[in-house]
Amino acid sequence: MSALLDQELQVSPRETLWIADENSKALLQQGFTFAGDLLSNRWDIAKLAEDKAGRSFFSDFHFEELGRKYRRIVYTVSKEKALVHHIVNRAAEFLGEGGELVLVGGKQGGIKTYAAKAAQRFGCAKQLQKHGAEYSSTNALQDRGGEKIDDLNYTQLRRLEELGGLYSKPGLFGWNKIDRGSALLAEQFATLLPNDGAHVVDLGCGYGYLSAQLAIRGNYYFTATDNNAAALQACERNFRERGLEGVVVPSDAGAELENRIADLLVCNPPFHQGFQVEGDLTDRFLKQSARLLKTAGYALFVVNEFIPLVRKGRDYFSGVQLLAKDQGFCVYRLDL
Template sequence: MHTLLSQVLRDCDQNALWIADENSKTLLVSGIQFAGKLLSNRWDVVRAAEALGISARFNDFELASSGEKYSRIVYPVSKEKAAVHHVINSAVETLLDGGELLLLGEKSSGIKTYAQKAAARLGCVKQLQKHGNDYLSINRLYEANTGAALDDSNYTSLRQPDALGGLWSKPGLFGWNKIDVGSALLASELREFLPTDKNTEVRIVDLGCGYGYLSAQAVALATAPEQLHIRASDNNAAAILTCRENFQALNIHGSVSAGDAGSEIESSSADFLICNPPFHQGFQVEGDLTERFLQQAARILRAGGQALFVVNEFIPVSRKAEGIFQKVEPLSREKGFCVYRLSK
């Protein structure tokens, strides 16, 4: 995919928009040539683009937010159908008449189906080229012929799925409409670490917060919730939107900010840290993500601070945390996940 994407990007002029996901970071780190602008829902991807001098925006695939029109939009299709449908629909609003939407993907990404849907939406004939194991779908916008909008599950709308017990979420987040099994296991261990003294403030960091489930659980379980100050951080734009909504709805004292594994949070600023680090294919290009979260957690915690981590049971946290934390204690193991208490 990277070879084909590199070729397409090099052929773009200044009036092109590249919609980049987490897998695009490798190209940016290697110094890709691209004259246009970038939009990503990943904070670290936007920072990597800016380091190369590329004009970049961080948001939840809000293509029309700048008011600009483009002659070409380049989009390696996302894993989530709702996001892909949303981008295809948005391309109709943000392309110049006659402009191109280029979709890229492997066969397993659903690219053949998306090529057909994009052609119908933009009012053009389907064009799908095979490049080795990858496919390129070329779709030219004909405003007079545009078809019906695709079902994007109301991608931009926040909602309260039944499974979340009143919390807000939306498509664009991994597991957006359910409670993660690992997070629920970590939450079951939270109570004994929360303050009981109504005169002592405790500063908590929720690292990789998602829509804010663990922050909400900390407030719900605390004897003195008014003494909690929670700093939540995530790399995903949809997570920032939904977590902020939940902080406001629950009147949680604290803040929500974008960052790469907590990179924007001050050192030695937290008494307690909670984390369910992401683990999926998109991060493998960056090496060991769990270890990076552990290192950042140790930096953020004050001396004597503690962290609760939940990870897949096959991840050797005890070994990875060696030399980073003074003490690593397994607390529980259930349904393929383990919770660890880490002491600085």
């Protein structure tokens, strides 16, 4: 994938916009430089690209902030369908005359279907080329007014009863449901609560479910952080609506936060990086958690039962205690 993406990015780079989601990180880590603009909804990727791209932008794909149009837009298709549809729709608006959208991806990622939909949106013939196990689809803009693809109103935050009235939107993992693991972790708050006024770090906050559940039970100051722009947007709205005291900030697994700030840290760490399972994600969250906790503080983690958290956790914590196990999830308490 990186070789094909690299090849596409080298065609008129100064006239190219690279839509870089989580699947693009590997290329940036290889000492790669890109003379064009990069737009990402991932904080780590946008920061990594600051000295590697001509301009780097972090947002929930707000194309208006770029201030220009492009001859080429290159995009490795994402895992979430609504997000891909949003990018294709907006690309038709932000390409100049004669511009083209290049989609890159594997068969398992739905590239063939997206190629057909992009052709429909752009008013051009479907085009698909195979490059080993990967594909590219170059879509020339022939009709800017082509029928838009359904993107579930991607840009709109919405209040969802199935989330207990919290706001969410497409673009963040599990955006329209309460994660079973997070719900299991939240059940532990009935017996494991810090003192009123405690500083709580919600690491990988998503739309803010765990913070909202804690706030029902006490008065705390929250630092909620996530790598995903859509998650931060939703969490900020929920903090305002629920009157939670604290801040919502972008961060890569908490790396940008100050040392020893948390009396309690709550975390439901991801274990997927795009279409791939990334084995060191849990380790990164554990390492940062140990750095962020005050000496007398503790962390509550929930993970899939196949994650060896006891073994991993002992590299950073003196105490790792299983609190609950249900429906394939395990909740642990970790003490320094």
